[in-house]
Amino acid sequence: MKQLNFIDNKKTKPDYRNWVPVSLLRNFIGGTVITFILFIIFAGTGLVFSGTPRIICGIILGIGDLILLFSSIMLSFMYRTFDYRGKRKLAKTIIEGVAQYVEIPDGGVGLDVGCGSGALTIACAKRNPKAIMVGCDIWSGSYKVEFSKNICQENAKAEDVSNVRFEVGNAVKLPFEDESFDVVTSNYVYHNIMGHNKQKLLLETFRVLKKGGFFVIHDIMKKSNYGNIQKFIEELKKEGYEDIKLIDTTDEMFVRHREAKFLSLAGSTLFIGRK
Template identity: 55%
Template sequence: MKADYKNWMPKGMVTGTGCGTIASLVLFLILGVSPIVPEGSAKKVIGIVLLILTVIFCASTIWMYLMYRAFSYNGKRQMSKQIIEGVASYVSIPDGGKGLDVGCGSGALTIACAKKNPGASFTGIDRWGKEYASFSKKLCESNSEAEGVSNTSFMQGDACKLPFEDETFDAVTSNYVYHNIPSSDRQAILLETLRTLKKGGTFVIHDIMSKVKYGDMQAFVQKLKNMGYDDVKLIDTTSGMFMNKWESTWMGLSGSAILLGRK
């Protein structure tokens, strides 16, 4: 049995845009080129609209396919695996401790942290929405079993309102989650995650922390320091750590960074 962490670019999205490309191209040939529709201004307008739609669908399909290849655990680039292992490398919990992974998806980061800290237990929480229909609690549990990991558990929940008491965990992690949550204040979501962290606990949160998505993160780092958090830093992951600047640009991952520190 082999773990199946799926792909951060769902195959269904790639297939869907590919089908959209074919459908719009067929309609363009039928309605905008063939003699079925009489010549005239209406035919020209329809043809132009369908041609533009075809180009958009085609470009989207190519972009998604390249993303799918880069993220694949079985491919050459394996960016997902590199990121997961890189984030997990910062997590160290004493035996008997507890960790939380917010937005666990297919369980990859939860399991990586559990393997690195066999004496601790890790909980992965996710809402497993329709956007990532291939991800589920059952998949996470199957992947844990495939990896021979028994110190994990998984549950459904909301990152904006975590079902845990204050200071429950010795470490909290997350990877590329919060930017997907519609919110005008993602810094508040970060604080909700940090609420569950014990004094002395570690947080390692990787996301697209650009100003447009998160606001002024340098100011947030200072805010955490003023609140008593230690060793708080923002580590750029787009300058060779997980990807280079060119990759982060064409993939739409510019601003990716790890928020790291202790409570």
């Protein structure tokens, strides 16, 4: 009997993961459950302590459990809000909104710093099919389980996008020559890099930008993160940078002010300009 070969034509969907790490969410939920169990054992019964020690233990564990419970609820809400497959799809809204500002000349090359799961890199590549987008990241720390180079490549394949490539690269010291790219972009990266001056991180990014090239940086540019950004802009202008704009993305561009504050995105700004 002739054997029939069935081919599964179902297209693989991209998995851009979530900006709220699943591992972090699980740890908080697990901590809430464990702390509650300890509260029952040490404060809810007289098996271990009694009298004043039992009261003190109950207060400490009770407060701790309430804090963990509140944090778990907040993280769960944020997870659902940013989820690409959820109802709000905030992460997708932001990625596509930033990508709209990225225009690469035909035959040109763009760089996405801190590409994570490749979402912005791929979105920019789709908008600029005659150019190449390079995504770089260190893929380590708290996000190393959620994001990886392999995930980026799989997402590009799922989106049927071939004009991309992904490389290991640290925003603190990018592994690229001066003036290598026509466009540099990044989304919610630099505020997460602790122990480094954010303005210096921007200058390192601009180092690899060609003369006449454009930069599109989206981040939480609060003064506590970036210092005096207006003074920084004036210094860039003295160096020859042009068309520099700061666009508040919490003014109903991507989110509302109240939602941004609730999601810890207050100060989110799109920083664009030309070298």
